[in-house]
Amino acid sequence: MSDDIDRISLTLPSSMVERLDGIVDDWEYDSRSEAVRDSLRDFFADYEWETGGGGHHHGTIVIVHDHHVDGIADDLQTIQHEMAEAITSVQHIHLSHDTCMETLVVEGSAGDITELANRLRALGGVQQVKVVVVDE
Numbered sequence: 001m002s003d004d005i006d007r008i009s010l011t012l013p014s015s016m017v018e019r020l021d022g023i024v025d026d027w028e029y030d031s032r033s034e035a036v037r038d039s040l041r042d043f044f045a046d047y048e049w050e051t052g053g054g055g056h057h058h059g060t061i062v063i064v065h066d067h068h069v070d071g072i073a074d075d076l077q078t079i080q081h082e083m084a085e086a087i088t089s090v091q092h093i094h095l096s097h098d099t100c101m102e103t104l105v106v107e108g109s110a111g112d113i114t115e116l117a118n119r120l121r122a123l124g125g126v127q128q129v130k131v132v133v134v135d136e
Contacts, residue, residue, distance in 0.1 A: 010036070045135040052110055059133035061104040061117050068098055069125025076102065079119050086112045099127070 012020070020032055029035045049057065065072055080087055089105040106113050113131065121129045 041135060045133060048135070049110060049133045055109075056107065057110055057113055057133050058107045059105075059113065059131060061106055061113070061120065062128075062130045062132075063102045063104070063120050063126060064095070064128040065100055065102075065123070066098055066125045066127060067094075067100045072123065072125040075123050076120070079116070079123075080104070083112070083116045083119070086116050 020035060023029075024032055024035050027035070029038075048055075063076070065076070067073065080090060086106050086108040087104050088107055091103045093101045093103070095101050104116075106116065110133075113133065117129055117131045120126060
């Protein structure tokens with residue numbers, strides 16, 4: 001164990017310990033500690049995002065839309081061009097005859113990423129928008 005790691009004690013109900021142990025086994029973690037560290041990283045990233053933590057963020061925006069809606073492809077592309085400084089990469093996938101999914105890799109301020117997601121949500125034909133932000 002590294003010198004810069006502190007040992008703490010954690011008190012949990014037995015049902016949570018059983019569930020944690022099941023996940024540790026299922027996801028093949030080396031230990032409970034490693035699983036808890038992963039969970040805390042997500043917890044910290046969520047906290048920073050939700051409290052408007054300043055700084056630069058990285059993540060993805062996933063959009064599911066009906067590609068038969070008139071103008072949806074042009075509208076998506078227009079928004080992506082207008083907000084290109086926040087978009088690193090775009091992937092377009094055909095989920096079915098009627099439905100497409102786009103995954104945008106994004107980086108920038110919380111305000112820029114939120115603005116982009118909200119503009120995408122407002123489009124007719126967009127069925128779902130999910131934002132995932134991670135720590136560096």
